[in-house]
Amino acid sequence: xxxxxxxxxxxxxxxxxxxAQEAQTVRLGFFPNLTHAPAxxxxxxxxxxxxxxxxxxDAKEFVSGTTLTEAFAAGQIDIAYVxxxxxxxxxxxxxxxQFLAGASEAGxxxxxxxxxxxxxxxxxxxxxxxxxxxxxxxxxxxxHILNENGLKPKADGGSVTITPVAPADVxxxxxxxxxxxxxxxxPWGAALEAQGHKVIGSEKTVWRDGKYPTTVVIVNAKFAQxxxxxxxxxxxxxxxxxxxxxxxxxxxxxAVNSQLLKLTGAKIDPRVLQRAFSRTRFTTSLDLAALTxxxxxxxxxxxxxxxxxLAPFIRK
Amino acid sequence: MTAPPLTPDQGLQRVSxxxxxxxxxxxxxxxxxxxxxWWLVTDVLKLYPPYVFPGPKAVWTEISYGxxxxxxxxxxxxSAIGSSLRRVLTGYAIAVLLGTIVGLLMSxxxxxxxxxxxxxxxxxxVPSIAFVPFAILFLGLNERAVLFVVVLExxxxxxxxxxxxxxxxxxxxxxxxxxxxxxxxxxxLRVLLPASVPSILTGLRTAWSFAxxxxxxxxxxxxxxxxxxxxxxxxxxxxNVALVLATIIIIGVIGGLFDTLLRAAEGRVRxxxxxxxxx
Numbered sequence: 069x070x071x072x073x074x075x076x077x078x079x080x081x082x083x084x085x086x087x088a089q090e091a092q093t094v095r096l097g098f099f100p101n102l103t104h105a106p107a108x109x110x111x112x113x114x115x116x117x118x119x120x121x122x123x124x125x126d127a128k129e130f131v132s133g134t135t136l137t138e139a140f141a142a143g144q145i146d147i148a149y150v151x152x153x154x155x156x157x158x159x160x161x162x163x164x165x166q167f168l169a170g171a172s173e174a175g176x177x178x179x180x181x182x183x184x185x186x187x188x189x190x191x192x193x194x195x196x197x198x199x200x201x202x203x204x205x206x207x208x209x210x211x212h213i214l215n216e217n218g219l220k221p222k223a224d225g226g227s228v229t230i231t232p233v234a235p236a237d238v239x240x241x242x243x244x245x246x247x248x249x250x251x252x253x254x255p256w257g258a259a260l261e262a263q264g265h266k267v268i269g270s271e272k273t274v275w276r277d278g279k280y281p282t283t284v285v286i287v288n289a290k291f292a293q294x295x296x297x298x299x300x301x302x303x304x305x306x307x308x309x310x311x312x313x314x315x316x317x318x319x320x321x322x323a324v325n326s327q328l329l330k331l332t333g334a335k336i337d338p339r340v341l342q343r344a345f346s347r348t349r350f351t352t353s354l355d356l357a358a359l360t361x362x363x364x365x366x367x368x369x370x371x372x373x374x375x376x377x378l379a380p381f382i383r384k
Numbered sequence: 385m386t387a388p389p390l391t392p393d394q395g396l397q398r399v400s401x402x403x404x405x406x407x408x409x410x411x412x413x414x415x416x417x418x419x420x421x422w423w424l425v426t427d428v429l430k431l432y433p434p435y436v437f438p439g440p441k442a443v444w445t446e447i448s449y450g451x452x453x454x455x456x457x458x459x460x461x462x463s464a465i466g467s468s469l470r471r472v473l474t475g476y477a478i479a480v481l482l483g484t485i486v487g488l489l490m491s492x493x494x495x496x497x498x499x500x501x502x503x504x505x506x507x508x509x510v511p512s513i514a515f516v517p518f519a520i521l522f523l524g525l526n527e528r529a530v531l532f533v534v535v536l537e538x539x540x541x542x543x544x545x546x547x548x549x550x551x552x553x554x555x556x557x558x559x560x561x562x563x564x565x566x567x568x569x570x571x572x573l574r575v576l577l578p579a580s581v582p583s584i585l586t587g588l589r590t591a592w593s594f595a596x597x598x599x600x601x602x603x604x605x606x607x608x609x610x611x612x613x614x615x616x617x618x619x620x621x622x623x624n625v626a627l628v629l630a631t632i633i634i635i636g637v638i639g640g641l642f643d644t645l646l647r648a649a650e651g652r653v654r655x656x657x658x659x660x661x662x663x
Contacts, residue, residue, distance in 0.1 A: 134621045141435050141623065154623070161435040161623045196525070202614070203621035223460070223610040231525055232617070246524050370457035371622045373449075 091295050093124040094302060097136045097148035100129055100331045101235070102254040102344045103175045103282045105324050107149045110309035112323040119305035123298060129331055131234055132201040140165075146291040147302055151205030151253075152281050152362045153371075160363070160376040164289035166383040167354055168299070169306055171283040175348030176206050177257035178213070178269030180249040181242045188268060189217040193226075195248035198233035198241060203371050205282065206251040207232075208362065209275050211369040213251075224370070236332070239263065253282060254344035255336055262340050271347040280358045282348070292383065299383075306352065313350045321345060354382060438626040446630035450615075460615060461634060468612045469638070472599045475531045479538025479591055484584075486539065487546025488572065497547060504540045512537045512598035516605045527609065530602040538595035545587020549580030582654050589646040596639045 096116070098107035107127075110116045117125045128145065130136040133154030139145045141163055149171055159165045180186040186195060192214065199207040210230065211221060220226020233241050235256040241247040242265060251269070252260070261267055272278035285306060292299045313320040321341050329335045336344075356378060363375035419440055425431050426439035434442060450461025490497045512533050519529040553576050561575035577584075603613020612631055619627030654660040 132621075137623050138620075141433075154621075157623045158435075161625075162433065163435050163623065201621055202618050223463075223614065224457075229609060233525075241525070244524075367457075370460070371618070371624075373455075373457075 091123065091146070091291065091298060093126045094120055094295075094298055095144065095146045096125060096127045097130055097139060097145040097150070098127065099131065099136075099149070100328055101256075101283075102324065102341070102348060103151075103172045104149045105313055105320065105345075105348070105350060106171050106283075106285075106306055106309040108327040109313055109320050109323045110305055112327040113309070113312070115305045115309050115312075116302065119301040119308075120298065121301070131236075133204045134201050137163075140286075140288065143288070145288070147285065147287045147299070149283050149285055152284055152359055153203060153205035153208050153366065155284055155286050156359065156363045156366055156376070156378065157203065157371065158286075159378065159381045160366075160372050160374075165381055166287050166289045166292055167359070167378070167381050168285040168287045168292075168303060168383050169352045170281055170354045171285055171306070171310070171350070171352070173281055173349040173351055173355075174271035174274075174278040175254045175282045175344070176209065176251060176274055177254070177261075177267050177271055177347065178210075178249060178251045178274060179257050179260045179265050180268050181245070181247070182264045182266060183245075184248040186249055186266075186268060189213055190219070192217070192228055192249060193219050194228070196229045196231055196246070198231055198238055198247045198250040198252075200235050200252065201232045202230070203369075205362075206253065208365050208369050208371070209280075210251045212275065212365050213269065215368065254348050255341055257347070258340045258344035259336065261343070262337060276358060276361070278349075279355070280362070281355055284354065284359075287383065310350045310352050317345055356382060435623055435625060438629065442626040443629045443633070446624075446626045447633070450627075450630060460610070461630065463610050464612045464615050464631075465634065465638065467610045468599060468603065471527065471530060471603075471611070472534060472595055475534030475599065476538050476592060476595045478531070479535045479595060480542050480588065482535065483539035483542025483587075483591065484546050486543040487548075488550065490543065490547035491550035501544070501547065504544060507536070508540045508544075511601075512594070513601040513605070516602055519602070520606060525606055529606050530599065530611075533598045533602040534595045537598035538591045541587050541590040541594055542584075545584050545590070546580070549583030549587070550576050552583065553579045582650070582657050582659055585646070585650040585653055589643065589650060592642055592646055593639065596635075596642070600635055 094116075096107070098104045100108070111127055116127075128139070130139070133151050136145065136148055136150055137154045137158050140148060140158060147168070155165060155167065159167075178189075184195065186192060197210060199210055201207065207230065214220060214226070214228055219228050222229045231247065233247060233250070235250075235252045238247065238250045238252060238256060239260065242250075242260065242263075249268075250256075250260070251274070254271075257267060270278075274280075285303075287299055287302075321338065325336055325338070325341060359378050360375070363372075363378060366372050367375050423440050426434070426437055427441060431437075447461065449455070449458045450464075451459070452462075453459055486500070490501055515533050515536060516529070519532045523529040523532055557575055557579055558571065561571050566575060600613050600616075603611040604616055605613075612635055615631045616628055619625065619631060651660065
């Protein structure tokens with residue numbers, strides 16, 4: 069009897085403290101890439117902060133899905149713009165991940181060095197191909213492309229060396245002839261193209277005629293449960309940012325460029341940015357079928373033994 | 385075939401040394417305690433979520449799939465061990481050769497010893513991983529960059545050990561060698577080197593552990609081909625902490641096994657040279 073009373077009391081205390089602990093900050097993770105444009109535009113135009121009201125927005129910039137997933141696992145990030153690869157891996161390992169919305173589709177291209185002699189996917193045999201990081205979204209796509217063309221990565225007994233190089237460093241790696249080709253998200257593809265390098269895989273031929281997610285928004289499931297209003301407000305701001313990008317691309321490009329300047333100290337040629345924009349689609353919808361196929365490619369690439377059922381991870 | 389006769393101290397050890405099985409049993413017990421504590425913290429008490437600290441069972445799954453799994457993506461640990469060992473043995477061989485030559489030169493020529501000797505000690509204090517960015521720029525994102533770091537780390541202890549050992553050879557031996565008619569080369573090959581074998585072996589053992597650590601550090605940053613370092617990176621990138629821990633365990637086991645082998649050789653040589661008096 070006493071024990072029962074104690075238990076009830078304990079439950080009560082826990083519930084009340086949980087209710088009182090409404091988050092004071094929303095910690096947001098994203099990359100300085102065009103495929104994360106809704107984050108860049110939302111930050112530049114103050115859309116997120118406005119929607120969150122008194123709650124402070126703490127935006128953190130990451131260079132790869134790996135470090136972002138680590139921060140997510142350590143509970144240092146509440147909401148994140150991330151590629152489907154790391155998001156699916158996180159879900160498969162049992163992290164408290166919820167897919168909140170889509171952000172961008174396509175927007176990844178396969179660029180070859182101008183003097184590499186590569187003309188088609190089949191010529192990638194024996195070459196060194198860079199991806200942003202091993203196991204990331206572009207790496208998984210690249211392994212699928214190789215598979216479709218009868219090629220194999222070196223680690224699986226084939227001839228193609230897949231090496232992780234941060235997109236910002238690919239230009240230097242091309243100049244030094246250390247890398248022959250790369251599968252990169254925009255705007256890096258368009259920037260490499262502006263230097264005379266060739267796109268042999270457009271955003272459409274990379275996979276599924278371009279109908280694949282490149283960036284999604286995920287939220288920590290525990291955070292979402294404790295702060296439903298904050299998550300709804302953020303989702304509304306994200307939707308507004310995507311609508312703004314689709315309604316006034318020129319304004320969005322200006323916003324993206326000035327945010328990139330603040331983050332990376334470098335501005336992108338407006339023509340490059342425009343081309344990169346034309347290869348990326350911005351949307352809030354989540355394509356479960358495409359995500360599920362991605363999870364299967366993840367298994368095909370050897371990064372997981374089984375594809376998780378993603379439906380329970382989609383936030384209703 | 386007749387068994388080689390026992391040396392006096394081998395006989396002594398049999399009688400008074402601690403029984404070998406006792407040491408083995410206590411080591412086994414220690415392992416069981418560690419495994420038990422690990423299992424208790426992760427699988428039983430669930431103090432950490434599995435994506436932060438997986439239990440021994442999950443790690444064992446990765447090890448077993450990685451070593452003898454037969455699926456299309458299995459067996460990766462085995463091939464990674466193969467190529468990492470090939471790399472480290474190549475680098476180690478070069479390091480030993482280079483280190484011996486440099487050590488010989490340093491012992492023979494004082495100006496080289498006072499200049500290069502000091503620098504080598506300085507370079508040795510720089511962690512191998514610090515050389516990786518330079519190696520990448522200098523040699524490219526490839527195997528040679530990894531070998532460079534391995535050789536650089538491995539050859540210094542060998543060079544220092546060889547030069548130190550040669551200098552510590554008692555002068556009486558030199559004099560005796562010369563008196564008995566050894567030329568400069570004969571003196572080195574037949575008197576000085578054999579006399580310094582115990583110290584050189586200690587250097588070789590240090591060089592091994594340096595080279596092995598440098599290899600994994602280099603592979604971690606110069607991923608791109610099958611290696612233990614790449615598996616660590618893949619495990620990290622795919623949120624597969626079990627794979628990360630499995631790889632760490634394999635790295636430790638291989639490093640430890642080689643060290644044990646070298647230690648046994650060293651102990652053997654020290655006994656044969658009468659440097660170790662068994663308790």
